[in-house]
Amino acid sequence: MFATLFTLAMMAAPYGHQASAQNTKCPVLGTAVTGKSQVVTVHGHAYRVCCSDCAGKLEKHPGAYLKKDGTPKNAGKPVQKGSMASMPGMRP
Numbered sequence: 084m085f086a087t088l089f090t091l092a093m094m095a096a097p098y099g100h101q102a103s104a105q106n107t108k109c110p111v112l113g114t115a116v117t118g119k120s121q122v123v124t125v126h127g128h129a130y131r132v133c134c135s136d137c138a139g140k141l142e143k144h145p146g147a148y149l150k151k152d153g154t155p156k157n158a159g160k161p162v163q164k165g166s167m168a169s170m171p172g173m174r175p
């Protein structure tokens with residue numbers, strides 16, 4: 084009886100399973116990340132980053148890229164393209 088309840092509890096709340104990163108952009112550069120991107124955990128929150136360089140930056144200076152609630156500061160901005168987008172008609 085107790086063993087069954089214990090097993091059900093373990094299945095309902097698997098111990099050691101961390102919430103996966105939800106962000107779709109690198110909090111550092113704002114470039115798009117995928118499910119295969121590197122994940123960095125800062126203050127209990129998991130974030131995907133575009134490269135190991137950004138992983139190091141996010142770990143060392145999380146306050147520069149994350150709000151106090153853990154939301155990436157660039158979350159509301161559009162995704163940066165990897166290539167330089169030229170803007171025709173914007174010449175000085």
Ligand SMILES: [Zn+2]
Pocket residue numbers: 109111112132133134135136137138
């Ligand atoms: Zn990067």
